Amino acid sequence: MHAALKDIPARIFNVAVGALIQANQHAVYYDPGMDHWTDMSVLNASMAGELFLKAIIAKEHPLLIFRDLFQLDNPDSQELNIEHLIETGKTYNFEHLPKLLWVSTGERLPDIDSFNRIRKARNAIQHFCSPSEKIDLRYLSLEFLYKNVDPLINRHFGICAIEYHEDTSIGYDYVVDCLIRNELLFSVPNRFKITEIDLVESISKRSQSYKHKLIPRLAAKGVDVTKIKTANRTKER
Incomplete structure (x- = not known):
């Protein structure tokens, strides 16, 4: 394995922890004037889930998270370096990660229904606008975090999601x-x-x-x- 690849799971994990900290904060706490935290809880919970899933998959082999391995080739270098990966690498989208998790680890996502719900809400917020007010977005974020992310990171990294907040x-x-x-x-x-x-x-x-x-x-x-x-x-x- 190229030396540059060995640090990838840890680097992804560190960013995922930051997203989890903000996701818990935005989903649990609320003060007047912080209405935007509701939407942010969905975005950060989704980001945390996406990155933790990639970190778990990357532990099996870092290149598994990349869609097109041939694009990673650099004719001008004998070594694969992290800067080149960051610049040219394209990883799998959020929606594909449950299947990629199963293919790489043999493990199914604990609760695919809550994954699909937050995926749709995230797409709406990120690319258009917040979903209907009938949807409790804070609950949606917590549901995804604690039915999927928490059991996975506890099993794979030995950490508990409740300990990560601002x-x-x-x-x-x-x-x-x-x-x-x-x-x-x-x-x-x-x-x-x-x-x-x-x-x-x-x-x-x-x-x-x-x-x-x-x-x-x-x-x-x-x-x-x-x-x-x-x-x-x-x-x-």
Whole structure:
């Protein structure tokens, strides 16, 4: 393998992390005057998904993400360098990545329906205008991130999506609260800690099917779920 190719997965990964940070921020937080964050959450979630998928595929072999390998040839050089790749290389489009993921790794995208929904919304925003107001774009972004991106990056890179957002001074408390309110599952990091919200109260308001899936995830990471289970039993009576 050319030396220039070895750093490609890491370089893609680093940009993907930046997109994930902004996607979480724009989908979870909202202040007056920041209406544009709604559309940006879709664009950044899509970008994060696209780049993480490419990073996963590139780990198998960096050239798998390029559409036309023959265009990468440089008659004036014996070596393939990163500058030439950036200038001339054309990678596969977002819509093709689920199939490329399967071909290169044998792994299917966890939730193709949410992928298709955000793909259509992204195309509308990026090339025309924001979709109908009937579509909850913030939820659409979170749904794609936590049904597809989060499980993939946890499995392939050992990271959890909730840990990546812009307001690091307060941890991931409000990201977690937003996900619980929307009944979206998430990868739980080691040393999981919530201080800004009442986790028991937040979970107790959710459906039984969601609680039965989330509570074991928390328990598996050493979270004391006794109070959550007690509140759940009280709710069932």
